[in-house]
Amino acid sequence: MFASIEEVIEKLRLQNYIADRNIATVVFLAARLNKPILVEGPAGVGKTELAKATAAALDRELVRLQCYEGLDETKALYEWEYGKQLLYTQILKDKISVITESAKTLPEAVDLIASQESAFFSERFILPRPLLRAITNEAPVALLIDEVDKSDPEFEAFLLEVLSDFQVTVPELGTVKAKHAPIVFLTSNNAREMSDALKRRCLHLFIDFPGVEREIDIVRLKVPEAGPRLVEEVVRLVNHIRTLDLKKLPSISETLDWAKSLVLLNAGDLDPKLVETTLNVVLKFEQDIQKAKDDVRNYVVARANQAAGGRIPH
């Protein structure tokens, strides 16, 4: 477990994740207070990445549950293995007739079978899904409930029990309590507003686009083969693009992709032509590309002039 906020920053950095103080504080508190974190923010700013990095930093297994519309308990929590149960009944047919042998009437036979019920509704026939696995695991885990906003409100209500007490109820078996409280991350892209009840149980973390400084650090860390000048120019340009009125703003992941592409193209610096041909790495809509093209070209030219002006004294 983390002893201080500094340690969180340090350990996450070792996992190639650069956390600012805000993020680190929330992770630290979540670990200490045993509370889930609800992470919100635009797509591609590293919400899922944070969960992965934290799991690795704590040396825990990451159990991941991807949410989608229609996700229900049988897919998220557990399912009875009907097939296996059926198979066992078939194989054990003889054994069953032995048990029911002494019965004279049908009700008696049913009673006798009923007394053996627990053999069939035991953990043997249960198929654990991510949530149950996260709770019953021998070693503590990190649980990532990804894109929880895509799930139905019913599922969200069901999550409440898991998140507040780290326990789940299987009607046939009783309540299963976590051996170790997992550290839980829920991510949301705000497709819909989460319920107050869920929010109340979580610490809230909003990850926004990083500042220029932090983004430069991130790109340096993840794309070490890119030169410092290229990294800075790319980050500054992306930050400039984010100020434009576009359908989808580029995120950290797009910055990283772009830096990688430019490295592959052996670029040491940005020039207008190169930017124009690779703009589709950063912008994902034709409309956006058309809209941003001129602006970006002007920006790149202006930056280049500035740099030249700085270097060559008149």
Place this chain on the structure above:
Amino acid sequence: MDQQIVRFIDLLRQNEVRVGMSEALDAFRAAELVGLNDREAFRAALKTTLIKGDRDGKTFDSVFDLYFRGMGEKIRAALENPDDKRRAEESQLWDEMAQALDDQEMSPLMEALLRNDTARLEQMLQQAAQKTGADQIASPFQEGYYSYRMSEELDWYNLRFQMQQNVARLRGKGYRQLAEKLERVGDQRMRMFQEVIKEYVRREFEKTHHDFRKRFQEKSILDKSFFSVNPDELRRMEDVVRTLAEKLKARVTMRRKRTKRRGTLNVQATIRKNIGLGGVPFHIEFRRKKKERPELVVLCDVSDSVRQASAFMLRFVYSVQELFSRVRSFIFVSDIGEVTELFKEQKDPGKALEQAFNGAVINVWQNSNFGKAFADFHRDQLHTINKRTTVIILGDGRNNYNPPNDWVLRDIQQKAKKLIWLNPEGKRSWGVGDSEMPRYLRWCDMAEEVRTLNQLRRVIDSIVL
């Protein structure tokens, strides 16, 4: 520390942030874990435990700054001379005076001011605010009053007299330069401090009402008549339409998701689900009934008199068009023309409106003729109306004494789910002069006066919810 957090949470609540008991408890535990010394972590700890959505984030930020930052920096900025040399000179003033005069008859406030004792000044301001009740200020109109009361409490009106006395005493003892310096510095500090007091009172008010002005404006704009807005308000109204539309969409999607509707048995899904049980249908699957989204047909009068109202109507409808299965819109003065495609092509509703209203679709310079427009609609479009369609007509019903053709409305009402008339005129003038409202009203399921955003919102709410 707990005391401070309690007060802070109280302030958040007064700013309409919902903070529950469990959140408050979390905040205490979190604050204890990170401590007060690390400002940034402390702020993050409170924010993550108390604020559960992006929406309240801004409120948190400004209230946090107002509450925990204090006035220290502000006071220092106000009192200190930006010139380094001057500042050094001024800082010695107090000691020089102590040397020159054996007893300095100065109030604590004057001393703190001359010594630039920010912490002491802040403390005095706080005490004065508590004593005068300025920390309970409830309206921006009280700012002047409380500034006055605070000044009085701080013995402000005595300061000048005291200073004059000291200047005279210094002069009397022959310290001319020092006297001048005191006069200059003291005068300047007093003036600045007056500003600080006002600022303090304003902040006290903002603590509990941090975005008062904006909210006040938004509230008033909702009830502002379309006919009396200036261009600036018009732009703000457009913003408000957008937020109203967002809110409505969120509410509708929540509600639609919540209602569980069972339809007929879904045989395929049932068999699939029960294969593991040897095909015995233990678990039965139903088809989900989808709630039908209403179809909307809007007829907007765009003659000069009601154009503004029509513009907002169309803007609103197109901001929430996902809520309808289909939206068709027509504009008319005397001729009637369809603008559905125009709004589809133009992503920006403002531009679409501009094109629609400048005569590209219909002749907009004629005199209103509802009767003719209705008759044309009847001839060309009546067959497209079915029992899922809600028809909204927006207009003042002033027909220039032309034939009203109200039989068209009868036919529409018979075929449509609902026929709604929205009139930007007050109900009292319906039927006066050339208004044909009473005739048209007979065939309407609902007729409302719509001259403000609030009224418009209510109507649209009632259609989609």
